[in-house]
Amino acid sequence: MPGPIAASPAPATSPGPQLTVRRLVLLSIPAILIGVLSALTLRVLDLIAGQLDDVLWTSMPKALGIPSDSPWWIFTVLTATGIAVGLVVWLVPGHAGPDSATTELAAAPLPLWVLPGLFVVVLLSLAGGVSLGPENPIIAVNVSLAIALVARIAKAVPPQLVGALAISATIGALFGTPVAAALVFTGMVGEFKMGGSLWDKLFLPLVAAGAGSVTTFLLGGGFGATAPLPAYGTPQAFDLLLGAIVACAAAAFGLVGIYLFPLVHRAFHALRHPLLYIALGGVVLGLLGMVGGPITLFKGLEQSGELLADPDAYPPGQLALILLIKMAALVVAASAGFRGGRIFPAVFLGVAAGLLGGALLPGLPLSLAVACGVLGLVLAIARDGWVALFVAVAMVGDITVLPMLCIIVLPAWLVVTWAREMLITPADLARERPEAALPWSRTRSAG
Known part of the structure; x- marks a missing residue:
């Protein structure tokens, strides 16, 4: 089933390197590394946002003698969050990256100097109660960091593959669905200039997504049923x-x-x-x-x-x-x-x-x-x-x-x-x- 993550098919090219067992094993090392680092970045974002959330919605209203669920406190915090995010987008170099309204999950890499502003506005939004998730910005951050890092230590790994692994790893870390994270690339893997079966091409994104998902759960994060409902039972x-x-x-x-x-x-x-x-x-x-x-x-x-x-x-x-x-x-x-x-x-x-x-x-x-x-x-x-x-x-x-x-x-x-x-x-x-x-x-x- 196609979706916005899938890229358009690339023009026909000459066959690239074959995905042999040895090559898959070697590429699994950066895939696991990218998966772990992507999950760590997400977890750091969650932890810092959680601390700021506690300040805004627990410590401050308690100190002021105001209920945290007071309508006027809700209005004050969200208005202040809008002003703070607006100031960062206006004044910080890079303007916190592109407008998320114009971007999909499959993010293009950004210059590293843009990332601090983007990270700050996402923190403010998550802690301030804005009705958005971290997925688009954190994927953009992880793609940019992964490409910059791998370019320094493993120049033989194609940047396109590094970006795909970072996207897959972050989706796995965000949603705890490593299989889905790999499957969203079924429309993109045809662009990888590598031979082999579809499973061979999905193997590395699956490894990265699995590493990201496992790391997230080990660090105390995770996505899923916080209050599981009664089992469905026999299909009717x-x-x-x-x-x-x-x-x-x-x-x-x-x-x-x-x-x-x-x-x-x-x-x-x-x-x-x-x-x-x-x-x-x-x-x-x-x-x-x-x-x-x-x-x-x-x-x-x-x-x-x-x-x-x-x-x-x-x-x-x-x-x-x-x-x-x-x-x-x-x-x-x-x-x-x-x-x-x-x-x-x-x-x-x-x-x-x-x-x-x-x-x-x-x-x-x-x-x-x-x-x-x-x-x-x-x-x-x-x-x-x-x-x-x-x-x-x-x-x-x-x-x-x-x-x-x-x-x-x-x-x-x-x-x-x-x-x-x-x-x-x-x-x-x-x-x-x-x-x-x-x-x-x-x-x-x-x-």
Whole structure:
């Protein structure tokens, strides 16, 4: 199933080096190294963001005698986060890299001097409650660091392969799905100038993703069901229909946000100056947070665990409100110049959509309903079937739903395949600002 991560096929070239057993073994060394280092970078980001999160949402309100879930404290922190991110994007060299709204997971390497600013704005966004995940920026950081490092110690390894390994390793570390991380490259491996079977070409990305995933879990991180639901049990034919309804409805809801995305992006960027439109984004996120409460803040992984820990505590009306607020927060955060990824919030949206579907369709087992909700939202927003399938299984912690999802994904894919991606294209930039469509101005238009 194609997705935005896949690259277009390369023109025919002469056969490159064969992937012999000896060559695979030798290349496995940098693959493992890249996997471990990618996971370490991600873990450092998580730990520092967690410390800053504790200061902003626990220590400071406690010292001031303010409840951390106070609507006005939520508004204050998100507004201040918008101003801080805007200042970094405006003033720091490199302007924190390209606007994440214009980038996919398969990031191009950035100059090393751009990375500190990018790292800082991601920290601020993660700790400040912005509804974006770390995936796009941390992949860009890891790709850039891996290419620079390997170029110094192993010049024989092609930079294209190094970048692919870093992407695969980071996806494995982020989502705990090393198989999915390798499979997203099924459309890219044809460009590797190496002979051998498809398995041979996927072997190294799988090694890097596995190393990244294992390292993350060993360091105390990880992605998955924080509150596993009851096991799905024996598949039932009628569940295919009900599950397809939930997945397709979730995907269709995701498309609403996707079609609003370029319009909201254009509205924010009409202000031209990054401090203005990012600060305004913080204000709008603060207002949304006042309405939706703490459950609608942050990247959404821990908040997904809260929803799954006590599904009965959230009636359908509240789940519908959470869905609307979180989708609005995702679109605003992604449009207003914050740096971050869209998959983690999509997972939260999918969990909420699945719980709502399970409440409205009581004949559908809750674990399958949640998995179908995650499948539909991630499929719409990430536009990658492999990641959607494996993340959906990981969130419910039940492998028995996978055969059902492999069938349910088909109608859900038909819902999203004709629609635009959640990505600001050069054509969109040209409509916003004609000069922004020029390659040299892409980064400048982000900051």
